[in-house]
Amino acid sequence: MNTITSLHNPLIRDMKALNQRKGRLEQGRFLVEGEKMIREALSCGLVIRDALALEEHAYFAERLKARAFIVPEGVLQAVCDTRSPQGICASFDLPVPTPLSAAPDRIVALDGVQDPGNLGTIWRTADAAGFGAILLGGGCADPLSPKVQRAAMGSGFRVPFMIEDDLPDALLRMKAGGWTVMASDLHGMDFYCRPNPGNRYVLVIGNEARGISQSTRLVADMLLKLPMRGGAESLNAAVAAGIMMYGLTKEH
Amino acid sequence: MNTITSLHNPLIRDMKALNQRKGRLEQGRFLVEGEKMIREALSCGLVIRDALALEEHAYFAERLKARAFIVPEGVLQAVCDTRSPQGICASFDLPVPTPLSAAPDRIVALDGVQDPGNLGTIWRTADAAGFGAILLGGGCADPLSPKVQRAAMGSGFRVPFMIEDDLPDALLRMKAGGWTVMASDLHGMDFYCRPNPGNRYVLVIGNEARGISQSTRLVADMLLKLPMRGGAESLNAAVAAGIMMYGLTKEH
DSSP states (O other): OEEOOOTTSHHHHHHHHTTSHHHHHHHTEEEEESHHHHHHHHHTTOOEEEEEEOGGGHHHHHTSSSEEEEOOHHHHHHHSSSSSOOSEEEEEEOOOOOOGGGOOSEEEEEESOOOHHHHHHHHHHHHHHTOOEEEEOTTOOOTTSHHHHHHHTTHHHHSOEEEOSSHHHHHHHHHHTTOEEEEEEEEEEEGGGOOOOOSSEEEEEEBTTTBSOHHHHHHOSEEEEOOOOSSOOOOOHHHHHHHHHHHHHTTO | OEEOOOTTSHHHHHHHHTTSHHHHHHHTEEEEESHHHHHHHHHTTOOEEEEEEOGGGHHHHHTSSSEEEEOOHHHHHHHSSSSSOOSEEEEEEOOOOOOGGGOOSEEEEEESOOOHHHHHHHHHHHHHHTOOEEEEOTTOOOTTSHHHHHHHTTHHHHSOEEEOSSHHHHHHHHHHTTOEEEEEEEEEEEGGGOOOOOSSEEEEEEBTTTBSOHHHHHHOSEEEEOOOOSSOOOOOHHHHHHHHHHHHHTTO
């Protein structure tokens, strides 16, 4: 395996650019960090391209079907956007979003969830709760950013994602296809008194500060609110999503 | 109101030091940022000392029973540990932790939860779910750090905290006092098949990577695990805590 030591090397510059949405779209690739996540991505059928590893991770990099190089710690830190990268990173072809026409029965939809940590955490929870896909409306964080994938802990490769910039329109089409649309909303009814949504549904989680949009509110079959017993006015978006997802699926 | 423009001013240096645990303990004070949080802290009976405000927030600072100064944006940024501080910050006397002898019926205990965001988010959720206190064992993030309080969104002033460095010992004493001790553990029984814990209980949440300690495991009356349906191995600590807290209190 060859070694790259210069930050000006074209491959290093290309891989560093994958931290930005622009770079990912231009190159059609995204960055995966750490042995565990790379293994997850491969086992989910994603196509690996280039890998950069510290000397200690060369044994792992060597066995990958990738163009692999040894790099010093400073170069790896510059490529990954973490202070303590996990010894190896690799570029993969961007996965293709699932079309709405192939939507599974249980979906969590995000209406402008901007925080990458929240988006990734909701993805991870959707996997654990048995949801079949996440649907990203306009204004969400980029699902293929390293921060999102780090918080998703591998669930970002396992649980398919759909992208529909006009979320209310997508929800309308889903309603016509038989999905019940529920949305988390601070003016909604008590989550624990909700009518039965059936087995085919979408749960919509809104923006961290503003909640769901007015158009989503109009499209939803039901607006649901978790009871607030103490002085707190609201919950963190990822926590509210988790409580509702598990509340909905626990009887399945 | 007077103006302070120098970063070398002793008050500025003192207030900046409140971002560190050492500074908080030495001065017996902690930092609260933003008008909303300052209002919350005052309404919870905390004692305010000094306030630093941008010109636009002078009207608010003036009415506080504090030594208040106008500062330029650079000084406020240096004092607060955020890139975009909320226009005003104030120091308050450190609140006194609640003794274990005054523990309420429903408690969430943290066994080495290190991430300030997770700790603050769990605090906020405990408030919303109607838990009476949080109990911090050894190895947790400092509850009075600005990061924790920011994530707690005011719940850090409303929900009392208890500190017991020897958490297993504290849990033993609570068991003797009639509390049922439940702990989240990946080797536990299905959370949704748990026996009834009664109305007096502690829910223990473990460290983000290692989970609960072996001693806590031995002390717990029951170990509980949320079902993992997809490929995810675990949940984010704050999400798991939220699902369990709401699962436990929804029937109260």
